[in-house]
Amino acid sequence: MARKLGRTLSDDLGRWTLITLALIFVLLPIVWLAIASVKTRNAALAIPPEFIFTPDFSAYARIMSGGFLGAFQNSLIIALSNVVLTLVLGVPAAFALTRMHGKVQENLSFWLLSIRMAPLFAVILPLYVLFKSIGLLDTPIAVSLAHLTLTLPLAIWMLVTYFRSIPVDLDHAARLDGANALQILWLVIIPIARPMLASVAIIVFIFSWNEFLLAFILTSRNAQTVPVAVASLAGTMSFDWPLIAAVSVASMLPALIFVGFAQRHIVSGLGSGAVK
Amino acid sequence: MHILERSNLVLRSGQYDEEFNSMVAIRLEGIRKAFGTVEVLNGIDLTVEDGEFVVFVGPSGCGKSTLLRIIAGLEEASAGELFFDTKQITNVAPAQRGVAMVFQSYALYPHMTVADNMTMSMRLSGIPKKQRRIRAEEVAEMLQLSPLLDRKPAQLSGGQRQRVAIGRAIVRNPDVFLFDEPLSNLDAALRIETRVGISQLHRTLGNTMVYVTHDQVEAMTMADRIVILDQGQIAQVGAPMDLYHHPANAFVAGFIGSPKMNFIPVTEVSRGKNSLRLALSTGEEFELGLHLTHDDQVVLLGIRPENLKVDPDGQIAGTVTAVERLGSETLIYVAVGDATYVEKSTSDISPSIGGSVRLLIPDQPVHLFKANGQAIAHETILPPR
Ligand SMILES: Nc1ncnc2c1ncn2[C@@H]1O[C@H](COP(=O)(O)OP(=O)(O)OP(=O)(O)O)[C@@H](O)[C@H]1O
Ligand SMILES: [Mg+2]
Numbered sequence: 001m002a003r004k005l006g007r008t009l010s011d012d013l014g015r016w017t018l019i020t021l022a023l024i025f026v027l028l029p030i031v032w033l034a035i036a037s038v039k040t041r042n043a044a045l046a047i048p049p050e051f052i053f054t055p056d057f058s059a060y061a062r063i064m065s066g067g068f069l070g071a072f073q074n075s076l077i078i079a080l081s082n083v084v085l086t087l088v089l090g091v092p093a094a095f096a097l098t099r100m101h102g103k104v105q106e107n108l109s110f111w112l113l114s115i116r117m118a119p120l121f122a123v124i125l126p127l128y129v130l131f132k133s134i135g136l137l138d139t140p141i142a143v144s145l146a147h148l149t150l151t152l153p154l155a156i157w158m159l160v161t162y163f164r165s166i167p168v169d170l171d172h173a174a175r176l177d178g179a180n181a182l183q184i185l186w187l188v189i190i191p192i193a194r195p196m197l198a199s200v201a202i203i204v205f206i207f208s209w210n211e212f213l214l215a216f217i218l219t220s221r222n223a224q225t226v227p228v229a230v231a232s233l234a235g236t237m238s239f240d241w242p243l244i245a246a247v248s249v250a251s252m253l254p255a256l257i258f259v260g261f262a263q264r265h266i267v268s269g270l271g272s273g274a275v276k
Numbered sequence: 277m278h279i280l281e282r283s284n285l286v287l288r289s290g291q292y293d294e295e296f297n298s299m300v301a302i303r304l305e306g307i308r309k310a311f312g313t314v315e316v317l318n319g320i321d322l323t324v325e326d327g328e329f330v331v332f333v334g335p336s337g338c339g340k341s342t343l344l345r346i347i348a349g350l351e352e353a354s355a356g357e358l359f360f361d362t363k364q365i366t367n368v369a370p371a372q373r374g375v376a377m378v379f380q381s382y383a384l385y386p387h388m389t390v391a392d393n394m395t396m397s398m399r400l401s402g403i404p405k406k407q408r409r410i411r412a413e414e415v416a417e418m419l420q421l422s423p424l425l426d427r428k429p430a431q432l433s434g435g436q437r438q439r440v441a442i443g444r445a446i447v448r449n450p451d452v453f454l455f456d457e458p459l460s461n462l463d464a465a466l467r468i469e470t471r472v473g474i475s476q477l478h479r480t481l482g483n484t485m486v487y488v489t490h491d492q493v494e495a496m497t498m499a500d501r502i503v504i505l506d507q508g509q510i511a512q513v514g515a516p517m518d519l520y521h522h523p524a525n526a527f528v529a530g531f532i533g534s535p536k537m538n539f540i541p542v543t544e545v546s547r548g549k550n551s552l553r554l555a556l557s558t559g560e561e562f563e564l565g566l567h568l569t570h571d572d573q574v575v576l577l578g579i580r581p582e583n584l585k586v587d588p589d590g591q592i593a594g595t596v597t598a599v600e601r602l603g604s605e606t607l608i609y610v611a612v613g614d615a616t617y618v619e620k621s622t623s624d625i626s627p628s629i630g631g632s633v634r635l636l637i638p639d640q641p642v643h644l645f646k647a648n649g650q651a652i653a654h655e656t657i658l659p660p661r
Contacts, residue, residue, distance in 0.1 A: 169383035172350045177397040177448075178371035187396075191387040 030252070037245035044241040059246035068247055070222075071229040076254060077140045078215070078225060079208035082147045086155045086204045087197060089148075094159035095185050099171060112153040123149070124217055131218060138220045146214045151204045158203075162196040163189060198265035205258050209251075226251045300360045300374065300451040300484050301326040302347060307356035309342055309508075316342050317508045320356070324486060329478045332488045333495040333531070334505035340488040343505070344454050347486060348377050360451070371397075373452075376445035380457040382437045384429040384444075390416070391425040394444045415443045435466045442477070453478075453485040459494065471498060492532055496520070504528050521641070526649040529578045535607060537643070538584060538617040540577040540592075552654075558613045562591030565639040567655045574652060578643035581607065581620035586627060590634030596627050610635055 036044050038055040063069070097105050127146050128137070136142040166189060174184045190197065215225040224232070226247065233244050302324040309317040316339045324330045332340045345351035347358065349370035358366045365373055384393050392399070394415060395408040416422045419439045429437055438458060445453055455474070459467045475498050478485050489495055495502045496516045504511040504519065504527070512524040516532075523529035529537050542554040545561055552566045554577065568574075586608060594610040594617070606626055608619045610633060617635060627633050644652040 167381055167383065169379045169381050170385065172345070172348075173377070173379060173383040173385075173444075174396070175350060175370050176348060176375065176377055177444075178400040179396075183400065188385055192385075 030249075033245045034249050037242055037249050039242055041240065041242055044245070056242075059240075059242035060250070062240075062243050063246055063250060066243070068226075068229055068250075071224050071226045072251070072254070074140050074143075074219075074223050075209060075225040075227075075251075078144045078147065079205050079254075079258075081140070081144045082151060082208040083201050083204050085144065085148050086151045087201065090152055090155035090159055090200070091190065091193075091197070092185065093152075094156050094163050095181075095189060097156070097160050098163040099168070099181075099184075113157050115153045116150065120150075120213060124214065127214070128217055137218060138223045140223050142218045143215050143223060143225065144208075146218055147208045147211060151207055155200045155204060158200055159193070159196060162193055166192055195266045198262040202259050202262045205262075206255055209255050302452065302484060302486070303359040304343075304347075305357045305359070307343070307346060307358065308354045309339070309346065309351065310354045315508060317346075317353075320508075320510060322503060322510065322513065324484060326361075326484050327482050329475075329485045329487065329498060329500045330503060331495040331499035331501075332486065332503050332505055333490060333492060334511075335531075336490055338505045339508045340490070340505055341456050344377075344456050344486060344488050347452075348375050348454055349373050350377075371400075374450050375452040375454055376448045376450035377454040377456065378441045378445050378458045380460055382429075382441040382461075384437060384440055386429050389426050389428060390421060390432070390440050390443075393429065393440055394447045396444070397448045411447055415446050418446070419443050434461055434463075435470070438462060438470060442474070446477075446481075451483065453481075453483050455485065455487040457489055458487075459489070460491075474498065492534065496532070502532075504531060522651075523578075523643060524651055526576060526578065526645045526651075529643055529645075529651070533580055535581050535618045535620065537578045537580050540579065540615070540617070540637075542574060542577045544574050556592065556612070560592060562637065564637065564642065566642075566644075568644075569653050569655065572646040572652050574644045575647050576645040576649075577637070578645060579637055580641070581618040583638060583641055584617065584619045585636040585638070586610070586619050586621070586633045587636035588634055590636035592635040592637070594633060594635055596629050596631050596633055599626050599629060601626065608633075 037059050038057055039050075039053060040056045040058075043050055043053050043056075097108060127149075131137045131142040131146075136145075170188055170192075171184050174188050179187060210227060211225075212227045212231065216228050216231070219225065219228060230244055230247050230251070233240060233247070302322075304320050304322045307317055307320040308315070320343060332343060334340055342351060346353050349365075349368065353366065356366075357364060360373065385396065388396070391409060391412040394412050395403075398408045398411060412425060413422065416425050419442065421436065421439055421443060424432060424436060424440075429440065432440065438461070441458065458474070459470055462470060471494060474487075478498075487494075487498060499516055501513060502516055502519055503513050506527050511531075512519060512528045514522075519528055519532045523532065526539065530539065541557055545553040545555050547553070547568060550565060550567050551563050552568060552574070553561060553563045554574065555561045592612055594612040596608060597611045597616060598607075598609040600607040600609075605620055605622050608621070608627065610617050610619060612635070619635065644654055646652050
């Protein structure tokens, strides 16, 4: 008993050391950023860095005054609408691909994924011209749709893999119970696939929230997203390091909240029991 | 499972099933099914009488499940027609056919409680929750599932899941029950118990039931009639003991009965009025007191282990290779040339392994087969009393 206890103790020790190291590695830059955001401009650039200073929250005030709230709003609209569109279009598509049989279905899923293999540069210019000609340039819709072209194939591909693992006997049982295809999807497949839907939502949200290149090309003033706004700060003559840090810290919050919310579905889904 | 003592009463009480259980005959006419270029069913003609318990049996991959799914409407036949009574239902949607199915995997909805699983069909036809609950409780009581109604499938044992799957079928009060190997995921003891339970269910409800299995014991014990399928074709249809005593071909003869029938390759030496002289591949010859009504050549002699005898006067010499004592019976394996034959006896005399014995083939019951595997009709000339 005592020996067993000793072993688990050293086991724990090793595990905690590893976790601590990993946490330091991941969190140090964020902590550094957070500290920088509450320094004055001069203190933030001082070498060697000062560790003892009086916090100065004026950078956060400047987020409000500097028009960053608009960027946050744009980013949220783009990311959330992209999540919704990806799921609304991706789930039925994946269902059709896994539950209907034919030549089309076989080839389509690979073809869908191959869209993702095209380099981003190859699609940016056509997208720019397209949105310009239909007057959507510099709107959140344009960015959201552009993101959708990348997230939808990925989502379909992930969902197809998952839907395949759901036994088709469940569909058969539901059909005998009187369900049509949409009811099978809504009442059987989606509830079972909830953890996967949450994972897809997280991946899509984070992608959209962080994406820079498309947002940069397709927006100028009105629909600027947070990453674009931060980048534009770095370009100005007066290099406002605390402000950049403050925006970066603030931009983490929505993603954290979203992931935390979606994560609950993953955990509760895992707890509700396997398919078989 | 002492299910269903009061089930008739219970079943008639719900509002949901005011219309009476109608019994339905199923008629299959020239049903064919191909997946791509692979022919899985090659023309099935069959009538299942109303109220009958019919078992489809056959080796893995012979098309049993496919045929069942075609009856359910889950699979479309490539050709042929399907009737329930006189109604053509080839193009009727599965839910409208009045069939309920129990799947081998049970196919319970993992995210729903037992009660919701059982009453999904009612939910889909818009029946309010309260009535669904009442119905679920009725059926749960029959199947002793009452304490489990609010559990999810993952929290049930295999046997309980199986009963929920049967419950889901009963709730719908279908005309026809379809079972696809419903017992194959249960352990041996539970399998026998549930087998008895399903037979009981059939007696109480009186519905037409079609049951798929590859286990010939299940087929023999449960069926009114057995349909033996072989490579997408019906090898024979008949009552269990009919198939046992009068197999139409070597496939059926080998499939029904345990241990399997012994097949002894023979060549015909001569044929008298009341006698048939055969030679074994070893060259040994022996005579049977049989009268053949056809002139087809006999190439295979079939004899069940329970009809073979270890006897000093036997026609065939062999060596004992193994003895299995099962308590009520003993199986003796005898090697003759490069074949091994099984003798089943109820006595517990047992020869020693490696010893020489002789096997006695009686005049009857034996089965004779011609080159294409079909049985050859014959009469036994009984010795005068
Ligand atoms: N969707 C399908 N596509 C292609 N081939 C199929 C399909 N479903 C079944 N088959 C083939 O049809 C044949 C019959 O299948 P089926 O499931 O009816 O067999 P079974 O008699 O039920 O066998 P088992 O006892 O193993 O369940 C098999 O050879 C199988 O590979
Ligand atoms: Mg099968």
